[in-house]
Amino acid sequence: MSFEFNLSDIVRDIKPSGIRRFFDLVGEMDGAISLGIGEPDFVTPWHIRDAGIRSLEKGQTYYTANSGLKNLRNEICNYFERRFNLSYNENEVLVTVGGSEAIDLCIRALVSEGDEVLIPEPCFVCYDPCVRLAHGIPVPIVTEEKDDFILTPEKLKEKITPKTKLLILPFPNNPTGAIMDKEQIEAIADVLKDTNIAVLSDEIYGELTYGKKHFSIANVPEMKDRTIIVGGFSKAYAMTGWRLGFAVGNNSVISAMTKVHQFAIMSAPTTSQYAAIEALKNGDADIEEMASQYDLRRRYLIDRLNKMGLKCFEAKGAFYVFPSIKITGLKSEDFCKQLLEKKKVAVIPGTAFGESGEGHIRISYAYSIETITKALDKIEEFLKELGVNFK
Amino acid sequence: MREIIKLLEKDCRLTAEQIAKILKRDTAEVEKQIKEMEESGVIAKYKAIINWEKVDQNLMYALIEVKVTPQTDMGFERVAKRIYEFPEVHSMYLMSGGYDLAINIKGRTIHDIAKFVTEKLSVLDCVISTSTHFVLKKYKDSGVIFANDVTDGREVISF
Ligand SMILES: Cc1ncc(COP(=O)(O)O)c(C=O)c1O
Numbered sequence: 001m002s003f004e005f006n007l008s009d010i011v012r013d014i015k016p017s018g019i020r021r022f023f024d025l026v027g028e029m030d031g032a033i034s035l036g037i038g039e040p041d042f043v044t045p046w047h048i049r050d051a052g053i054r055s056l057e058k059g060q061t062y063y064t065a066n067s068g069l070k071n072l073r074n075e076i077c078n079y080f081e082r083r084f085n086l087s088y089n090e091n092e093v094l095v096t097v098g099g100s101e102a103i104d105l106c107i108r109a110l111v112s113e114g115d116e117v118l119i120p121e122p123c124f125v126c127y128d129p130c131v132r133l134a135h136g137i138p139v140p141i142v143t144e145e146k147d148d149f150i151l152t153p154e155k156l157k158e159k160i161t162p163k164t165k166l167l168i169l170p171f172p173n174n175p176t177g178a179i180m181d182k183e184q185i186e187a188i189a190d191v192l193k194d195t196n197i198a199v200l201s202d203e204i205y206g207e208l209t210y211g212k213k214h215f216s217i218a219n220v221p222e223m224k225d226r227t228i229i230v231g232g233f234s235k236a237y238a239m240t241g242w243r244l245g246f247a248v249g250n251n252s253v254i255s256a257m258t259k260v261h262q263f264a265i266m267s268a269p270t271t272s273q274y275a276a277i278e279a280l281k282n283g284d285a286d287i288e289e290m291a292s293q294y295d296l297r298r299r300y301l302i303d304r305l306n307k308m309g310l311k312c313f314e315a316k317g318a319f320y321v322f323p324s325i326k327i328t329g330l331k332s333e334d335f336c337k338q339l340l341e342k343k344k345v346a347v348i349p350g351t352a353f354g355e356s357g358e359g360h361i362r363i364s365y366a367y368s369i370e371t372i373t374k375a376l377d378k379i380e381e382f383l384k385e386l387g388v389n390f391k
Numbered sequence: 392m393r394e395i396i397k398l399l400e401k402d403c404r405l406t407a408e409q410i411a412k413i414l415k416r417d418t419a420e421v422e423k424q425i426k427e428m429e430e431s432g433v434i435a436k437y438k439a440i441i442n443w444e445k446v447d448q449n450l451m452y453a454l455i456e457v458k459v460t461p462q463t464d465m466g467f468e469r470v471a472k473r474i475y476e477f478p479e480v481h482s483m484y485l486m487s488g489g490y491d492l493a494i495n496i497k498g499r500t501i502h503d504i505a506k507f508v509t510e511k512l513s514v515l516d517c518v519i520s521t522s523t524h525f526v527l528k529k530y531k532d533s534g535v536i537f538a539n540d541v542t543d544g545r546e547v548i549s550f
Contacts, residue, residue, distance in 0.1 A: 026547050036548030125550050174550070296398075296413045303412045346548055353550075369402065369409065 014129050022336060026346045033375045034346040038174060040238035040319070041366045042293075044275075045286040048237065051278030052271045060270060066262040067254075068095025068246070069273045075280040076246055083284075084206070086218055086229075088248045094258050095268045095276075099204040099232035099245035101261070104130045106200050106228045106247060107166070109256040111136035115165035120151045122322070122353035122360070124174045124202070136165070142356040145324065148313055149178035153187045160191075166198050169217055172205035175353045175362035176322040177315020182215045189220040198253075199227040204245070205318040207236035207287050210295045212316060218249075225250050228257075233272075235318075236287050237279045242272040294319050297365040301372055305363070308380045309388050319366045322350065326359045328386055336361060342385070343378040395424055396433070403437040442537050443497075444529065452481075452497050452526035453504045456490040457512065458519040467491065470517045479507045490522070501525070 026032060043049075067073065073090040080086040096102040103126055111117060113135040119127045121140040131138040141159050143149045151169070169188070172179045180188075192199065199217055206214040218227040232245025247257060279286075298315070305312040305323045312323035325335050332349035339345050348364075350357025365372060394414055398405055407425060411418040428434045443450045462469045467485055474492065475483045481495045494512075498504040508523055530538040 023548060032547065034547045037545050038549045039545060041543065041545070299415055300409065300413045348548060348550075369405065369413070373409070 010132055010135070014132060022333060022340075022349065022352075025337065026340060029340060029344060029346075032340065032344045032346050033371060033378065035363045035365070035367060035372065035375050036346040036348045037364050037366055038320075039240040039366060040235060040290065041368065042238040042290055044237065044239050044242070045279075045283065047282060048239070048275050048279045048286075052242075052275035055271055055274035060274060062270060064095075064267045064270050064273055066267055067093070067258050068268055069270075069277070072273050072277050072280075075277050076248065079280050080229075080248060084214070084216055084219070086216065086224070086248075091251050092248055092254055094247045094254050094261060095273060096232075096245045096247060096261065097265055097268050098234060098243045099202065099230045100126060101265065101268075102230040102232070102245050102247040102257070103127065103200065103202060104133075105257040105260050106230065106253070107131055107136070108134045108260055109253055110166050110198055110200075112165075114163060116161060116163045118156070118159055118164060118167045118197075120168070120170060120173075121355075122149075122173075122175055122350060122357035123168075123170045125353065127168050127170070128354075137163075139164075140354060140356070142354075143176070143178070145313055149173060149176040149322070150180050150184055151188060153191045156188060156191050160195065160197070164195070164197050166200055167192070169199055169201045171201075171203075172209055172214065172317025174205065174318050175320050175348070175350065175357065175360075176313075177318050177320045179209050179212065179214065179317035181212055182219075185215055185217050186220055189217060189223045192226070193222050197226070199223065201227055201229045203229050203231050205235055206231060208291055208294060208319060209317045210291070210298060214317075228253055233276055233279060236290075237276075237283055238286075238290060239272075239275070239279065242269065242275060244268055244272040244276050294365060297367070297369060297372055300369060301363065301365050301376070304376050308376070308383055310379075310383070319364055321363050321365065322357075322360050323363065324360055328383070328388055330386075332358055332361055339379065339382050343382045345375050345378045345382075347379075392424055392428070395421060396428070399425075399434065440533050440535050442529075442532075444537070449499060450497060451499070451501055451504055452495065452529070454524045454526065455494040455496060455508065455512070456486075456522040456524075457492040457494060458490050458521075459492060459517045460519060461491075462517065473515060473517070474512065477507070477511060479503075479511075 070090060072095055073093040076093050077088050077090060080088055107130045111131060111134040115136045116139045117131045117136050118139050118141055120143050128138045139159050141155050143151055201217050203216060216229060218224045218229055228247050228249035230247050233239040233242060302312050302314055302321055309327055310323040310325060312321050315321045328335060332351045336347055336349045348362040350360030350362060395410055398410055407422040408418050411421045459470045461467050474480060479496050481497050484493045486493050496504060496507060508521055512518060513521055
């Protein structure tokens with residue numbers, strides 16, 4: 001008798017990302033130049049790798065405390081104090097397997113069946129499915145280019161209902177590169193302060209802002225208690241493969257998250273935790289050096305895109321730009337497919353980050369100027385062949 | 392100015408136009424500054440860093456420590472000039488410590504280098520002694536790591 005699995009309804013109904021086919025296509029293409037990656041091109045700075053290696057040499061190969069090494073949690077508190085002017089104690093910190101796990105835990109800890117979660121879009125891909133897995137209802141709020149892709153208080157108000165439990169605040173944003181400054185965040189705080197809505201602030205790109213320092217909603221005094229900040233080592237320290245992140249915030253939520261983490265994960269990777277201590281202690285200069293490299297590339301990229309007719313708002317965070325391709329008359333996915341087939345250049349269709357990404361593409365600048373130049377030359381050729389006339 | 396130098400030191404093939412875009416400056420202004428630096432010698436030369444091992448396994452590098460007697464009124468300068476003018480000398484430094492001059496030299500074979508040391512260098516009056524060390528392997532040169540082939544280990548695309 002043949003056996004057939006009867007999958008969970010929720011898992012079955014999670015849409016396989018619409019652009020899976022496009023990803024497969026890229027995978028099959030030999031010698032493509034990619035500007036499609038969501039992780040740093042830098043390798044982890046040597047002193048941090050060395051700390052990981054030394055921890056292995058010393059035989060530090062055991063589980064750590066569920067919430068992470070005490071030393072590391074302390075360093076995370078110092079880090080927030082030093083770089084973002086925010087005070088937490090070690091009981092308000094949970095060390096996780098990447099920011100990804102922290103996002104999942106936070107949603108699971110807060111959301112009950114039928115709760116609504118507000119998600120500004122276009123955004124990173126994990127929020128919607130995590131909310132669904134927690135039996136919650138994702139409610140997208142479409143951010144627009146005319147507002148520089150920020151969340152406005154008006155748009156927020158419009159979507160608040162008695163069932164709203166949580167707002168996800170994904171800035172600096174993947175894929176738009178948008179950041180929100182102090183005044184803009186305060187306007188959001190104003191709307192929230194008379195509600196019971198909690199905030200999950202995804203600040204994984206908080207170290208990567210250009211020109212303006214990142215301002216967290218937790219910096220607004222009335223907001224700190226209701227905000228869980230998710231952060232991590234992947235982007236700021238070029239440590240994606242180490243799979244290490246964290247959440248900080250009110251102990252009642254952190255404890256609830258720790259409960260889930262304890263059963264699902266036990267503890268984050270030990271080697272990575274030792275390396276992360278070194279990163280936090282001696283890595284500020286690395287962050288700044290990498291950020292300054294990204295900034296150089298960012299300026300070059302935005303300027304060239306605008307000159308070739310792909311209108312591009314000035315993204316001030318993360319390492320992405322999100323130009324409009326409406327001038328070509330093509331849908332995002334068709335644009336990307338044709339660009340790949342004709343010029344062997346891979347960029348990501350805006351629709352990968354929600355329907356509201358239609359008409360845009362995401363270009364990453366986690367690449368050398370040389371690679372960016374090569375790819376841009378090809379995109380320029382492609383536009384010419386399409387007969388785009390933008391003058 | 393410093394920003395331009397830093398960019399060129401990393402990649403001297405950047406055009407003035409690219410640099411202008413990166414630094415949000417005017418192309419003509421960047422061109423002018425580069426020209427000035429070329430003229431004043433701040434930018435001494437543009438060259439490629441070659442990993443010769445990949446082209447020609449037979450190249451030999453050596454580091455030669457040289458002790459010399461400084462000339463009365465010219466100090467080390469005159470002596471140094473006599474030596475660095477040899478085209479074989481790839482780079483040369485005046486050193487503190489146990490010897491005076493450090494010379495890097497490149498030759499086709501071990502004989503080329505031996506010939507240079509015995510026939511050109513040691514015979515100079517001002518040279519007291521030489522000590523030649525052959526390079527077995529180049530790991531890093533001018534800030535560029537040769538030892539590992541740096542390839543992009545990332546997946547082609549990701550969110
Ligand atoms: C906005 C955003 N949040 C979170 C993550 C997760 O990062 P990690 O799990 O590597 O910390 C990413 C990764 O791409 C991201 O772009």
